[in-house]
Amino acid sequence: MTEHQIEIAFKEYNTLTELNETDHDLCLEAVKAMEGSHSPYSKFRVGAALRLQSGKIIYGSNQENVAYPSGLCAERVALFYWGANHSDDPIEAMAVTASTDEFEILQPVTSCGSCLQVLAEYEKKQNKPIEIILFCNNGPVWVMNGVDSFLPFLFFEKRLNVEVKG
Template identity: 45%
Template sequence: MKEVKIEIKIDVFDDINALPEYASNLMFEAIEARKKAYAPYSNFHVGAALLLSNGKIVVGSNQENASYPSGLCAERTAIYYAGAKYPDSVIKAMAITAASSNEATKNPIPPCGACRQAIAEYEDRQNSSIEIFFMGETGSVARSHSLSNLLPFGFKSSML
């Protein structure tokens, strides 16, 4: 047997004002998108914003449904819209913010597993990394330079 150690690197900024300008602008777009979330069941509002290689910014918010599996996370709402509307553009960066109506979210909240897999598909499809910034409602902001930091054993089409 051989033990393998996996390490990841995440940068942490004190707050949104410490981000590079393009990232803070993107996070402000995600915050505005979060305000449009439809989350009457979980009371957990998420917004996402994508910066595309064509300069466009695409946003998404989580959309819940009384039939729980029928809802969709903010990250996938945004990434699938970008794929449908701008199929030839590369996703350069993504900003994600989450807030709960039940308690303050002050720590960075990363994408869920399903969203990580969807982001991984786009990194694989475009053959380049997506820089991911994520935060709660307030507080520090984490940055991963690639989805592979958040999902080191992602499932890829080459495995089929």
């Protein structure tokens, strides 16, 4: 038997004000994206903002449906919109935040496995990692360089598709 250990590295900032201006502004765009959240059942609003190489910002918010699990997470809303409309303009960074009136969120909320797998697909498609910024109101900010920080054992089978075309 061989035992392996996996470590991840990420940056943690105390507040948004410690980020560089570009990342700080992207986080503010993620807060704006939450305004489009349709979350009458969970009352848990999530906003995502993608910054593209061109500087364009893509927004996503969680969209719930009474016929659970027909809804979609904010990250996938933004990522699928990018894939359908802007896939020739690489994603540089994604900021994600969440809010609820039910309780205080004290640390960043991480993306679900489905969102991370979609993020991995698009990192592979554009052949470069996407900076991921997770934050909460009045709390820490976590910055990761790519989806490998979350899913070290991503599902990819190279024989399924030798080359992903844009």
